[in-house]
Amino acid sequence: MTLHVLTGAGSGIGAALAARLHARGDDLILFARSDARATQLRERFPGAYTVVADLAAPRDLAAALARHDLPARLDSLLHVAGVVDLGPVAELTVDAWSSQLDVNLVAPAELTRLLLPALRAAKGQVLFVNSGAGLRAAPEWAAYAASKHGLKALADSLRAEEAAHGVRVSTVYPGRTATAMQERVHAQEGRDYDPTAFIDPASVVTSILTVLDLPRDAQIPDLTIRPGF
Structure with a gap:
């Protein structure tokens, strides 16, 4: 049986990926930031194993893993979780930089x-879900893009x-995808959000499975996905 470790299974691309892997009978180890989220994931994906660990605190990951007797063989590690906090360099705080670098790169x-x-x-295989921002940086995307450029280097x-x-x-490298993160980005940009204007998470998952x-x-090594319209 194929065994995957997956971050970000609670929503968006990660949730869609976990659902496809679970449906085809693969085994899952899902990271959750809290006990409550871990319970939700086990209910949503029966048979999945959960590890409670906060990616915003990468220094604590070793201790979190040490509490579990994880298998000695692992077919894939799928990094999907991420956070975004937009703003011009003149206004981005140290906390805004640190939180995005910790979750998106250091963890x-x-x-x-x-x-x-x-x-x-x-x-096995390591797969990073990056972003178009990992290839180019736009105004007000400096911290997020820096974390994603770093992820490409990693x-x-x-x-x-x-x-x-x-x-x-x-x-x-998915382009803008219809997820809760995208809705948050639009709120930060002060724009109305229309999910039909963006890539469906299921399409990104199909590329990941490929x-x-x-x-x-x-x-x-690298796969870029863009809207087809």
């Missing part, structure tokens, strides 16, 4: 470090380092 790096032995044992370095261990590393399910004789 994925630390979680990857902690789970690499299990990924190496299975010759993936590129990790790919080169782990090739000898048989671990594949991929990054998916990357994950690719036969072992090949890999997709």
Whole structure:
């Protein structure tokens, strides 16, 4: 049975991805930021195992994992969770910078470090759900884009380092997708939100599964997804 560790399963792309993996019978280890959210995830995805850990506190991830007897082999680590807080550089606070860097970059790096032995044992795969902001930065997106540019660098370095261990590393760069995060972005931008104007999360999930399910004789290092209209 294929075993995945997934962050961000509570909403948006992460929830849609967890639903597709669960429906096809894959095993899931889902990260949740609280006991209440963990209970919700277990109810939504029967049979899933949950780990309570706050990605906003990456220094605590090692202790959180130590409380669990996790499998020695892991087929994939799927980094989907993320936060966004827009604002011009002249107004962004240290807290706004730190929170986005911690959740979007430092926590994925630390979680990857902690789970690499299990990924190496299975010759597994690490997949980062990045963003178009990870390739270019727009006004008022400096902190978020910096975290996502850093995530691209993490993936590129990790790919080169782990090739000898048989671990594949991929990054998916979705354009604007109809999620709660996108609704929050529109609120910060002061614009009306119309989910039909953006990519359906299910379409992003289809691309992620294409990357994950690719036969072992090949890999997709980077995949960019844009609206088709």
